[in-house]
Structure formats: C-alpha cells, structure tokens
Amino acid sequence: xxxVAVFCASSEAIDERYSVLAAEVGFALAHRGWSLVSGGGAxxxxxxVARAARAGGAHTIGVIPQALxxxxxxxxxxxxxxxxxxxxxxxxxxxxxxxxxxxxxxxxGTLEELLEVWAARxxxxxxxxxxxxxxxxxxxxxxxxxxxxSGGGFLRPDVQAIAIWTRSADExxxxxxxxxxxxxxxxxxxxxxAEFLEAEx
Numbered sequence: 728x729x730x731v732a733v734f735c736a737s738s739e740a741i742d743e744r745y746s747v748l749a750a751e752v753g754f755a756l757a758h759r760g761w762s763l764v765s766g767g768g769a770x771x772x773x774x775x776v777a778r779a780a781r782a783g784g785a786h787t788i789g790v791i792p793q794a795l796x797x798x799x800x801x802x803x804x805x806x807x808x809x810x811x812x813x814x815x816x817x818x819x820x821x822x823x824x825x826x827x828x829x830x831x832x833x834x835x836g837t838l839e840e841l842l843e844v845w846a847a848r849x850x851x852x853x854x855x856x857x858x859x860x861x862x863x864x865x866x867x868x869x870x871x872x873x874x875x876x877s878g879g880g881f882l883r884p885d886v887q888a889i890a891i892w893t894r895s896a897d898e899x900x901x902x903x904x905x906x907x908x909x910x911x912x913x914x915x916x917x918x919x920x921a922e923f924l925e926a927e928x
Contacts, residue, residue: 730762730788731903732825734840735772736833737800745772745832748862750779751896752831757783759900764825766817766840767791767809769802772831777802790820818843827856827903832865841890849886856906858891860899 733756735749749772756763763780766773767789777787781804789805792813801808811817818840830841847853859866870892876882891906893899 728760728762728786729826729907730764730824731756731827731829732764732821733776733829733831734766734833734837735776735831736837737766737768737771737773738834739771741771741832744863746775748772748860748896749776749831752776752829752860752899753779753781753785754783755896755900756780757785759904760785762786762788764788764790764821765802765805766821766836767802767805768795768800769804770800772833774802776831777805781806788824790817790824792817822847822853825855827858827906829899829903830857830859832861832863838869845886845889848889849883854910856891856903856910857889858893858899858902858906860893860896862894 733749733752736745753763753776757780763777763785765777765787768774768791777789780787787805788807788809789802790809790811791801792811795801796810809820811820821840822844828841828844830837841857841859844853844855845857848855848857873882873887877884877887891902893902
C-alpha cells in the first residue's frame with residue numbers, strides 16, 4: 728500500500744486547531760488505505776496524525792532520533808517505531824519509505840523537511856508528490872519568499888510549481904492521488920529502450 732510522509736508540528740504551545748487538522752489528515756489517509764510515515768513523536772500534531780491514522784486502521788511508521796526517545800516523546804503506539812542515530816538519518820529513512828510528502832503547519836523542523844524534499848525534487852532526485860496543507864495561511868510568508876527568490880533569478884520558474892498548495896485534508900488527499908495518477912501516465916508514455924532505438928534508426 729502507498730505511504731505518505733507527513734511533516735508537522737511537535738510544539739505543545741500551538742493552538743488546538745492544528746492537532747484537529749492533523750487528526751483529519753490521519754483519518755483521511757486511513758480511509759484511503761494508505762500508510763502513514765511520521766516523525767515518530769507522540770505529542771502535538773505529530774501525535775494526533777498518528778493516533779487518528781491508527782484509529783482508522785492505517786499502518787503507522789514512526790521514525791525518531793534516539794535523542795528524542797530519551798526525552799520520552801516517542802510514539803510507542805506506532806506499528807513500526809524506527810529509532811535513528813540523528814536527524815539526518817531520520818529524514819533519509821522517512822524519505823525512503825514515503826511515496827508522497829504532505830506538509831502541515833509547523834516550525835523549523837517541518838520547514839527543513841519540506842525544503843529538503845522540495846530541493847531534491849527540483850534536482851530530479853525523485854518524482855514524489857509534495858503537497859502543502861495550509862488552511863490558515865501560516866506559510867504565506869514562504870510563498871512570498873519563493874516569489875521573491877524566483878524574481879531575483881535564484882529559483883527556476885518551475886520550482887515554485889513543484890509543491891501543490893491545499894486548504895483541507897480532503898483537498899490534500901485528492902492532490903496526492905492526482906499527482907500519482909499523472910506520474911503513472913507520464914511513465915506509461917515514455918518509450919521503451921527498443922522503441923527509442925527503433926526511432927533512432
């Protein structure tokens with residue numbers, strides 16, 4: 728079954744609506760029969776998305792550095808809890824296990840995860856969908872920054888278009904489904920090696 732990595736907040740200082748949003752995402756993933764790859768935390772949005780996904784019957788994979796396990800914030804209810812040596816290994820494991828990436832409002836860790844997969848996609852290191860769920864405009868400043876960088880020539884015009892912006896959990900799920908379908912269609916239309924050679928003759 729396909730798996731979606733969800734990048735989201737672990738701060739307990741944020742408004743409750745963000746955990747509610749994360750729970751909506753967890754239930755939506757489960758409803759579609761998808762697995763969840765999360766940062767392996769049991770608190771805030773990170774814990775909410777995992778608990779809701781499990782409640783809906785989804786398989787959940789938590790990936791967390793040992794340092795955070797030592798701080799007793801790990802989601803021990805995960806169907807799979809993978810403990811890594813550090814943050815870099817954690818991101819690599821999450822990336823490897825995911826078929827798509829979904830970013831919810833979050834802090835500097837969420838931004839780092841989002842920008843890393845965004846940069847890798849811009850360099851054609853992967854073709855996995857990147858979707859941003861931003862109902863309340865928390866990432867408006869990020870959109871404006873990308874526009875400024877693009878206008879200054881620091882970003883190719885197509886880089887901004889890599890991420891798909893959505894405002895609800897259902898809209899985010901639909902965006903992922905459509906991106907997968909588009910990728911399958913593009914792959915199917917690529918010529919085989921034999922067809923390519925025949926065309927060259």
